[in-house]
Amino acid sequence: MNESRKYHRFSREEWKSFYRNGVPPLTEDELQEIKSFNDKISLQDVQEIYIPITHLIKLYMKEYESLQLSKGLFIQSFQDVPPFIIGIAGSVAVGKSTTARLLQMMLSRTFKRRNVHLVTTDGFLYPNHILQERGLMNDKGFPESYDMELLINFLGEVKSGKPKIKLPIYSHEIYDIVPNEYQEIIEPDILIVEGINVLQLPSNQQIYMSDFFDFSIFVDADPKTIEKWYLDRFEALLETAFQNPSNFYYPYAVGPKDKAIAMAKDVWKNVNLRNLNEFILPTRHHADLILRKQASHEISDIYLTKY
């Protein structure tokens, strides 16, 4: 990656030495909690990579809160500090939701009295019937498949301090937005927003999602490696979630396996890889932090923006 003008680049060996003191090692319960949402996660990554990241976010939050308070003094009007918003971007299957859940856990344990919420942008995909009307069913995940106005309004409501906000839910089970069901975000202090599009500027909008972010992370890996993770996850789901007759992919779970894998390869190549190359990778250099993963999922390099 030729981004050294904008980024400091660190090996994991360097990164892990940045912040070791003062943060207690994870307790047995916390380790179990991590294992319960992804038992393949490397606990060494948690200690060596995520503890320093949590500390770095703490520094960004301190500066953010101090600036907000100073601005309040300047305009002679006391304002509550708006929630701190973190964006997590990257390809489909690169590990965004795993990273996001891990960070949610780490931040909740660091800021015990603060509400740390997590949302994924798939809730803002248009429902299938609208995508069908617009001929976009094969473009799920591309910029035009999201209701960006709803997403920007949602972020605006979070920043304005609205105590209770509802947002739609996307189900991978039915491959659609769930009608009449909502996720509720109640009094967030920290909000993590995870999605492939979080650092994008759709052409018909004036506001970037990233205008609302106080810190952003791009999870990065070689596209060939991400394809493997995508196919591995698909194969694992064929044996589990897809076996449910109500699942969108059920016909593939009960049909010949080679046909199912061929379909997944096709979706990777014609949808997710195309999206990665055309719309996701070009946003990488907007992130504050880039985590580069290797085939084992281990984070090998960390890029931190210089300014």
Ligand SMILES: Nc1ncnc2c1ncn2[C@@H]1O[C@H](COP(=O)(O)OP(=O)(O)O)[C@@H](O)[C@H]1O
């Ligand atoms: N740190 C990790 N260690 C082991 N497996 C991981 C790790 N991060 C992600 N994975 C696996 O890689 C696949 C994609 O990860 P996921 O978080 O679902 O990606 P995304 O949210 O970007 O689509 C999943 O099968 C997940 O279990």
Ligand SMILES: CC(C)(COP(=O)(O)O)[C@@H](O)C(=O)NCCC(=O)O
């Ligand atoms: C729902 C997604 C667009 C990801 O959305 P995100 O949460 O990153 O906004 C993606 O997982 C997806 O379903 N892509 C369509 C092609 C596929 O089935 O992989």
